[in-house]
Amino acid sequence: MSPDRDLPRRTRLTGRNITKQRRAILVALRQMRSHPTATELFDRVRTQLPRVTLATIYRNLRVLQELGLVKEITGGAAGRFDATTHPHTHVRCTQCGRVEDIDVEFVDNLLDSGRERTDYVVTGCDVVFEGICPACQGRSGKQDHTEGS
Numbered sequence: 193m194s195p196d197r198d199l200p201r202r203t204r205l206t207g208r209n210i211t212k213q214r215r216a217i218l219v220a221l222r223q224m225r226s227h228p229t230a231t232e233l234f235d236r237v238r239t240q241l242p243r244v245t246l247a248t249i250y251r252n253l254r255v256l257q258e259l260g261l262v263k264e265i266t267g268g269a270a271g272r273f274d275a276t277t278h279p280h281t282h283v284r285c286t287q288c289g290r291v292e293d294i295d296v297e298f299v300d301n302l303l304d305s306g307r308e309r310t311d312y313v314v315t316g317c318d319v320v321f322e323g324i325c326p327a328c329q330g331r332s333g334k335q336d337h338t339e340g341s
Contacts, residue, residue: 202259214252216240218261218275227265227272227282227291265291265320279303279316285325287332294321 203210220236221228228236234249253273256262265272265282272291274282281296299319306314324332 202261206259208255208259211252213237213241213244213248214256216244217249217252218256221262221273222275225293227274227293229270229272231270233273265318281319281321283321283323285328286322287324287328290325290327291320292325 203214216237217233220233220240224232224236226232230249230253231246233253234244234246237244237249253262253264257264260277261275263274263277265274265284269289272289274291274293276293279299281294281299282291283294284291296319299317302317302319303314306312306317
């Protein structure tokens with residue numbers, strides 16, 4: 193669903209207002225496939241809304257998370273944000289913090305397994321692989337980063 197339809201529906205259900213800042217943050221996040229930090233989003237949104245503050249970005253990211261439209265990917269020096277909220281996997285560079293989606297087919301099986309092995313109502317899971325991205329590999333001059341080699 194597009195952010196223009198999803199945001200009004202979700203805000204209406206929770207009694208929140210649609211603001212130009214929330215809309216701009218959500219649109220920017222959905223256009224950025226890089227899983228940006230709040231500061232990176234701030235830089236992008238500021239081109240459209242020059243008076244926006246970093247505090248406004250953080251505050252609205254929290255609201256968008258509460259609405260289920262944004263997910264924070266933790267780990268590393270700074271949280272990164274993703275507008276894709278269905279269960280999926282990521283890979284994070286342990287050197288530069290870059291985060292990317294990766295297509296791994298076991299997520300649904302993992303959720304089912306979690307539901308079968310606990311009395312919890314399992315609503316999701318986070319799977320983040322860690323490694324060194326190609327750019328950082330090139331900077332360090334190392335090509336083989338497997339443990340035990």
